Amino acid sequence: xxxxxxxxxDYDALEPVISKKIMELHHGKHHAAYVNNVNKALAGTxxxxxxxxxxxxxxxxxxxxxxxxxxxxxxxxxxxxxxWQIMRAPRENNQPSNAVMNKLKSSFGGFQEFKDKINQxxxxxxxxxxxxxxxKADGNLSIYSTANQDSPIMDGHTPILGVDVWEHAYxxxxxxxxxxxxxxxxxxxxxxxxxKMLR
Numbered sequence: 001x002x003x004x005x006x007x008x009x010d011y012d013a014l015e016p017v018i019s020k021k022i023m024e025l026h027h028g029k030h031h032a033a034y035v036n037n038v039n040k041a042l043a044g045t046x047x048x049x050x051x052x053x054x055x056x057x058x059x060x061x062x063x064x065x066x067x068x069x070x071x072x073x074x075x076x077x078x079x080x081x082x083x084w085q086i087m088r089a090p091r092e093n094n095q096p097s098n099a100v101m102n103k104l105k106s107s108f109g110g111f112q113e114f115k116d117k118i119n120q121x122x123x124x125x126x127x128x129x130x131x132x133x134x135x136k137a138d139g140n141l142s143i144y145s146t147a148n149q150d151s152p153i154m155d156g157h158t159p160i161l162g163v164d165v166w167e168h169a170y171x172x173x174x175x176x177x178x179x180x181x182x183x184x185x186x187x188x189x190x191x192x193x194x195x196k197m198l199r
Contacts, residue, residue, distance in 0.1 A: 001039050002052060002077055004032045007084050017090050017184045022172050027084065030168055034076030034149070041069040052078045056153040076149035079130060083164055088190040096191035103198060107141040114143075119182045121145045122165045131182075133161040135198070160197045161189070 007013075007027060012020040042048040047055050047062060052074055055062070062070055095101070101111055108114040114133075122131035125145040134142050134157040141160070146152065152159045163185055170181035 001048065002035050004028075004035050005081050005084065009088065013089050014087060014188050015090075017188045018087075018170075019173050022169070025172075026164075026168060027080070031077070031080040034073045034080065038070055038073035038077055041066040041073065052081075053153055056151050057156065059154060071154070072149050075151040075154070078151050078153060079149055079159075079162060079164070082159055082162055086161055086190050086193045087188045090187040092187065094187050094189060094191070097195055100191060100195050100198060103141065108143070115186060117143045118161075118163065119179070122163055122182050123179060125165050128166040130162045130164055132159055134159050158197070161194050 004027075007023075011023040011027070014023065038052075039048075042055070045063065045066070047058075047070075055070060055074055056078060059067060059071055095111065096104070104111055104114040108117060118131050118133065121143055122145065125131065125147070127147070129145050129147045129150070131145045132143065132152050134144070134152045136142055136157050142157070144152075145165075152162075163182065165178060165182070167176075170178065174181040174184075
């Protein structure tokens with residue numbers, strides 16, 4: 001059975017980039033619902049005690065009648081668990097270490113180019129979803145988006161950094177201005193955590 005993970009900071013720690021009100025709803029209501037629903041879907045199956053990453057990697061092996069519920073809610077649980085982990089209190093001119101900077105430069109041409117691509121991928125995701133930096137099986141880095149709560153884990157990729165572009169992630173603060181949210185979000189990225197996952 002999965003549990004809602006504690007945040008590594010207070011609900012108001014990401015202000016003014018992400019408000020306390022959004023964090024209370026996003027973590028305490030949305031993420032909690034994903035956890036409850038995936039637990040219900042997996043109850044009594046051979047997968048109920050497996051790590052969520054293992055479950056998502058093996059979606060085709062799940063009974064068909066629970067597969068979509070697990071994809072949506074298990075993906076939501078995995079995606080949000082990473083999302084909370086890679087954020088911290090806002091910092092102006094928030095940049096990664098030289099080691100991370102060099103990896104991003106070699107893969108995407110530069111740090112600004114990397115940010116622009118993540119933002120553009122998030123902006124062009126129609127409806128709800130995520131913009132991702134992932135590590136593929138061959139070790140190469142890639143940027144793409146997924147719909148709804150689909151996780152890169154389902155494609156055999158390791159998510160390194162993901163930004164939630166569902167409206168519930170920003171609407172109370174930014175209304176329909178997804179671009180403003182994406183631009184501000186870089187102030188709260190926890191590059192120390194991103195670096196750990198890039199190793």
